[in-house]
Amino acid sequence: MAKTMVMDHPLVQHKVSILRDVNTGTKEFKELVKELAVLITYEATRDLALKDVQVQTPITMAECKMLDGKKMAIVPILRAGLGMVEGVQTLIPAAKIGHIGLYRDPETLNPVEYYCKMPPDIAERDVFVVDPMLATGGSASDAIKLIKDRGATKIKFLGLLAAPEGLERLRNDHPDVDIYVAALDSHLNDHGYIVPGLGDAGDRIFGTK
Numbered sequence: 001m002a003k004t005m006v007m008d009h010p011l012v013q014h015k016v017s018i019l020r021d022v023n024t025g026t027k028e029f030k031e032l033v034k035e036l037a038v039l040i041t042y043e044a045t046r047d048l049a050l051k052d053v054q055v056q057t058p059i060t061m062a063e064c065k066m067l068d069g070k071k072m073a074i075v076p077i078l079r080a081g082l083g084m085v086e087g088v089q090t091l092i093p094a095a096k097i098g099h100i101g102l103y104r105d106p107e108t109l110n111p112v113e114y115y116c117k118m119p120p121d122i123a124e125r126d127v128f129v130v131d132p133m134l135a136t137g138g139s140a141s142d143a144i145k146l147i148k149d150r151g152a153t154k155i156k157f158l159g160l161l162a163a164p165e166g167l168e169r170l171r172n173d174h175p176d177v178d179i180y181v182a183a184l185d186s187h188l189n190d191h192g193y194i195v196p197g198l199g200d201a202g203d204r205i206f207g208t209k
């Protein structure tokens with residue numbers, strides 16, 4: 001079974017609280033999503049492989065470590081996942097970007113696919129799937145299946161808020177996928193929204209409501 005990590009870092013908890021606030025406007029919301037994505041990526045990249053290198057410092061030759069040149073990809077689930085891309089890229093700028101377009105049918109809450117474009121060598125890459133909201137888990141689960149269908153085997157999910165229902169669904173459907181989220185909330189309401197949550201992440205990032 002892969003790991004599930006709910007970040008307990010004070011900076012993360014502080015920023016999530018501002019994100020939840022109904023009075024936080026689009027500009028600040030977007031900045032916070034980016035900053036939280038940086039902090040979550042820091043944790044989600046803890047197990048990256050290193051190689052030994054020699055570095056000439058101004059004083060002497062030093063035995064050092066550097067990343068082992070692993071190929072990575074970031075895959076946001078549209079729309080809201082786009083808000084996290086810049087933050088992840090801040091720490092892994094060489095990652096290629098794939099896009100998966102999914103929206104939740106408001107009646108059934110099932111995800112509907114409308115776009116999928118992956119780097120051609122996605123099968124060889126470590127993949128970070130990003131979406132701020134893990135509600136029923138349907139969107140994340142379907143997105144990860146689409147990526148696995150293209151041959152990728154090393155996949156992590158990075159999100160901001162999760163409902164227990166979404167975590168359980170993702171763990172059951174993809175027990176090999178590590179999950180990193182900033183907060184675990186109480187439950188889903190009758191409309192499939194996370195409670196207490198932050199509302200509609202896409203609308204708040206893009207100012208569409």
Ligand code: PRP
Nearest residue numbers: 079080103104134135136137138139202
């Ligand atoms: C939101 C969110 C997730 C999904 C989570 O997207 O960004 O992708 O809902 O819900 P789930 O876990 O129940 O599938 P939404 O469908 O609202 O689309 P949008 O990002 O384009 O607004």
Ligand code: URA
Nearest residue numbers: 135193194199200201
């Ligand atoms: N999608 C959102 O944007 N917010 C929720 O609370 C649930 C799904």
